[in-house]
Amino acid sequence: AQKVTQAQTEISVVEKEDVTLDCVYETRDTTYYLFWYKQPPSGELVFLIRRNSFDEQNEISGRYSWNFQKSTSSFNFTITASQVVDSAVYFCALSGTPSGGSYIPTFGRGTSLIVHP
């Protein structure tokens, strides 16, 4: 069985602050994939990033960065200099492989980020 925990239910920040969204996962698979999705208010989930279990390199895309650490089973997401448009619910997800039996993406409960002007 696989599990994704996003312990932060809601985070409130003021514009230009940096914010980190935590994601901790559990899986028995040796090969797996981690994802982050963004769900803006009244909108559909949008894919942000995917990492596979063999690539622990951190990634940066503009103001977004991701820190993948297998040693702590975490895949955290940092937004630098947050903006009001970053306000959304962010979901972390995990999938294994068919051979491992856990190939259906499992989502965390989401973290609601509110950025105040």
Place this chain on the structure above:
Amino acid sequence: GAGVSQSPSNKVTEKGKDVELRCDPISGHTALYWYRQSLGQGLEFLIYFQGNSAPDKSGLPSDRFSAERTGGSVSTLTIQRTQQEDSAVYLCASSETSGYTGELFFGEGSRLTVL
């Protein structure tokens, strides 16, 4: 549009009635998922279709729930004898391949309210 289309966007029904929710995936996407999103509960997997393979129904919460996918394209999720606990947003997603390696493309969801 070219995205995943779901209908209706909102559905209010009375307890005990049947409802059908429709999903039109992105053309050419072989994988299709239904998830349910309840307040504060994240996304709960319901059912998965992949090409012509038998669907993975392991997430369906009861036998009142069923889904089909015709011609490898449009999918319909049916809930019979609706209960108040069925109230949620039902999300459909499609993927170009099997989905476990690649991104899922989500529709805007069908919000179901059971009175």
